[in-house]
Amino acid sequence: MHKLFRWGFAGYKTKYIKSDLMAALVVTAIAIPESLGFAVIVGLPPVTGLYSALFAPMVFGVLAHTKRLVIGADSATAALVASGALLVAQAGSPEYANAIGLLGLLTAGVLLLMGVSGLGFLADLISRPVLVGFLAGVLDQLMTHKLPEMLGLSASGSLWQHVVAVAQGLTAVNGMTVTISVLVVGIVVITRRTRIPGELIGLLAAVGFALVFHVGDYGVQLVGALPQGLPQFVHPSLSAGDVVTLLPAALSIAIVILAQSSAVIRSQANEHDEKVRLNQDLMALGVANAVSALTRGFAVNGSPPRTLAADMAGARSQLVNIIMGVIIGILLLFGGELFRSMPSAALAAIVFMIGLHLIRFSELRYLWRTHKTEFLVAMVALVGTALFGVRQGVLIAVVVSLMERLSRQYHPKDAVLLRDGALSDWATERLDPHHRHTSRPHGLLVYSFDGSLFFENINYFVARLKRAIEAASEPVHYVVVDAGAIDNIDYTAVENLKMLVRQLSSDGIRLGFAHVSPALRQQFDNYGVVGLVGKDNIFPTLNAAIKARPDSRRSSLEMIQRLKLPAESYVVIGGAVLEALDLRQTHDVDVVVSDNVYREYRDEHHWQEYVQDNGKKILSHNGYNLMHTWMGKNLKYLKKSAFVVDGISLMSVDDLIDAKRRLGRKKDISDIALLTDYRHTQSTIGKR
Numbered sequence: 001m002h003k004l005f006r007w008g009f010a011g012y013k014t015k016y017i018k019s020d021l022m023a024a025l026v027v028t029a030i031a032i033p034e035s036l037g038f039a040v041i042v043g044l045p046p047v048t049g050l051y052s053a054l055f056a057p058m059v060f061g062v063l064a065h066t067k068r069l070v071i072g073a074d075s076a077t078a079a080l081v082a083s084g085a086l087l088v089a090q091a092g093s094p095e096y097a098n099a100i101g102l103l104g105l106l107t108a109g110v111l112l113l114m115g116v117s118g119l120g121f122l123a124d125l126i127s128r129p130v131l132v133g134f135l136a137g138v139l140d141q142l143m144t145h146k147l148p149e150m151l152g153l154s155a156s157g158s159l160w161q162h163v164v165a166v167a168q169g170l171t172a173v174n175g176m177t178v179t180i181s182v183l184v185v186g187i188v189v190i191t192r193r194t195r196i197p198g199e200l201i202g203l204l205a206a207v208g209f210a211l212v213f214h215v216g217d218y219g220v221q222l223v224g225a226l227p228q229g230l231p232q233f234v235h236p237s238l239s240a241g242d243v244v245t246l247l248p249a250a251l252s253i254a255i256v257i258l259a260q261s262s263a264v265i266r267s268q269a270n271e272h273d274e275k276v277r278l279n280q281d282l283m284a285l286g287v288a289n290a291v292s293a294l295t296r297g298f299a300v301n302g303s304p305p306r307t308l309a310a311d312m313a314g315a316r317s318q319l320v321n322i323i324m325g326v327i328i329g330i331l332l333l334f335g336g337e338l339f340r341s342m343p344s345a346a347l348a349a350i351v352f353m354i355g356l357h358l359i360r361f362s363e364l365r366y367l368w369r370t371h372k373t374e375f376l377v378a379m380v381a382l383v384g385t386a387l388f389g390v391r392q393g394v395l396i397a398v399v400v401s402l403m404e405r406l407s408r409q410y411h412p413k414d415a416v417l418l419r420d421g422a423l424s425d426w427a428t429e430r431l432d433p434h435h436r437h438t439s440r441p442h443g444l445l446v447y448s449f450d451g452s453l454f455f456e457n458i459n460y461f462v463a464r465l466k467r468a469i470e471a472a473s474e475p476v477h478y479v480v481v482d483a484g485a486i487d488n489i490d491y492t493a494v495e496n497l498k499m500l501v502r503q504l505s506s507d508g509i510r511l512g513f514a515h516v517s518p519a520l521r522q523q524f525d526n527y528g529v530v531g532l533v534g535k536d537n538i539f540p541t542l543n544a545a546i547k548a549r550p551d552s553r554r555s556s557l558e559m560i561q562r563l564k565l566p567a568e569s570y571v572v573i574g575g576a577v578l579e580a581l582d583l584r585q586t587h588d589v590d591v592v593v594s595d596n597v598y599r600e601y602r603d604e605h606h607w608q609e610y611v612q613d614n615g616k617k618i619l620s621h622n623g624y625n626l627m628h629t630w631m632g633k634n635l636k637y638l639k640k641s642a643f644v645v646d647g648i649s650l651m652s653v654d655d656l657i658d659a660k661r662r663l664g665r666k667k668d669i670s671d672i673a674l675l676t677d678y679r680h681t682q683s684t685i686g687k688r
Helices: 014-042 047-052 055-063 075-085 094-116 119-125 128-151 159-168 175-191 198-213 240-272 278-294 304-312 319-334 344-358 361-370 372-388 390-410 433-438 458-470 491-506 518-527 529-533 542-547 556-563 575-580 595-604 635-641 653-663 666-687
Strands: 414-419 444-449 478-482 510-514 570-573 589-593 608-611 617-621 624-627 643-645 648-650
Touching (some): 014 075, 014 198, 014 319, 014 344, 047 319, 055 278, 055 319, 075 094, 075 128, 075 240, 075 344, 094 119, 094 240, 094 278, 119 240, 128 175, 128 240, 128 361, 175 198, 175 344, 198 344, 240 278, 240 304, 304 344, 361 372, 372 390, 458 478, 478 542, 491 529, 491 617, 510 529, 510 542, 518 529, 529 608, 529 617, 556 570, 556 589, 570 575, 575 589, 575 648, 589 595, 589 635, 595 624, 635 653, 653 666
Parallel strands (some): 478 510, 570 648, 589 624
Antiparallel strands (some): 414 444
């Protein structure tokens, strides 16, 4: 027994009993009218709401890890239960009650499976704006459905049908019913900011009003006496067809329970510096829902208002749920007659006010002021739920959450921190004071990308980086990506990144990464990114990257000499030729080599081989690019016209100009001008 209580009662002291008892009394005063009202939403007799608040909270109190979550019937889940049960049975029929019991067991099974499988993290898939919008849509539906009952009108069907019924029946409202509704609403509003249980006081006032004025004689509908005694255990009959039909509804209910309960659990844990074991609490919720279904109740969920009320009343443990269940049990045993003169309009008014109070207008206003996009997401969930129903609303909420997440991943925020020697304002926060003023080398571009690199955003990353380079007014020789927000990269992103490195290399631009975390560095190693860009271009900080300015690079001639290749086995091509002629600098060396040299560096030195889209193979490693051919020219052809500088074999100027013309890029046109001037100068010198 001690092990059962070791979680929700860990560190419990006897002095807490008084505060837990008072909190339980406050919560019970709220739970009774709410539970009665939510039962009406489900389409069951009001007493079933009390059944849901009887054994289920007691079982949860024993099994849960959280110390403060109060559970019971809930507006959102009540609406989902009703819409789900209607799929297989007609409201009010014996089959309808059986369907609700079966739906409760299926919901319990889903919650237990989530908890056992460690799927509590699924709560994070529904963003806060979507949850706020979805709950507001559910509550909007509840309020609209309760409005005719508050006016003494009858209505059924969709939200629009209820609105039409109210509009058409304004001349036929029941004055006494309206008076009772206004009385209850007024009491709830007046007591809202106090610790007085306004719902219970309003309910008692409505009963007193009904007794004094005999409202039944005026056509006011009354709840009637509740069945005396505790509920009997029932076992819903199982049908394979019903299970298949109800399973999506059970999944929807479980998702709402997961999202709402986890939000309350985490909020309370943060406030009181307590640990969260969400998967254990999910299993406890699963067992509680199974118990509720087997005792003629319906779905139970974590209740934000009851949990908050318990916390404000000084709750310290799950004893609150247990005491609440005991009080409800006593009421069922001895207090059924108290409800004989209770007006149904009073319950409708309480549900209406609960809905109005739980719509988070302040959060919606905050989203409107601070983040219009997230406000729009919340409104899509709200309107979708209100117009199409709660079951469809759950699907809309999940889809909107995933779309919002994908949109953030697809187009994360980015920024150019340094370009053309100018440092952005935001970049000053990423550099120490010394570098803010002294380290602004020209030819260096620093680009920040605020998100991990995956298949869905890598093309966006590449396009944005290229655009940043093209926007530079001065030639860019070195690009540093601030990877502080990049904590993961997938295979598709790596392959596109490798292609980008080769493209930049062909343009004489070196690529580096700063703020590389150990985890990202490990991925770079595993995928061969480090070997491609060079370990000297991976930096732990942005300061280190800024210090490693392009003017500290190795010369291309020095890089070739380090390879110690036989003279007949290679020809240097591309930008390294221009550097050897002192025309411009480059950071990578492209070399056409013999088959033997290629195999040696691939098989013995283990350089990484990459296959381009056109099938061409290239060995890339730390600034070197070895290949069999370039622009259709092999080693034998290039050797015919090659020339030598400092012992290094270089492709001829004429062949290089011809290749640059065929490439036709902006950089190539600039290189052609440099090579043409060089050839003209050499020709002039030769004539002298």
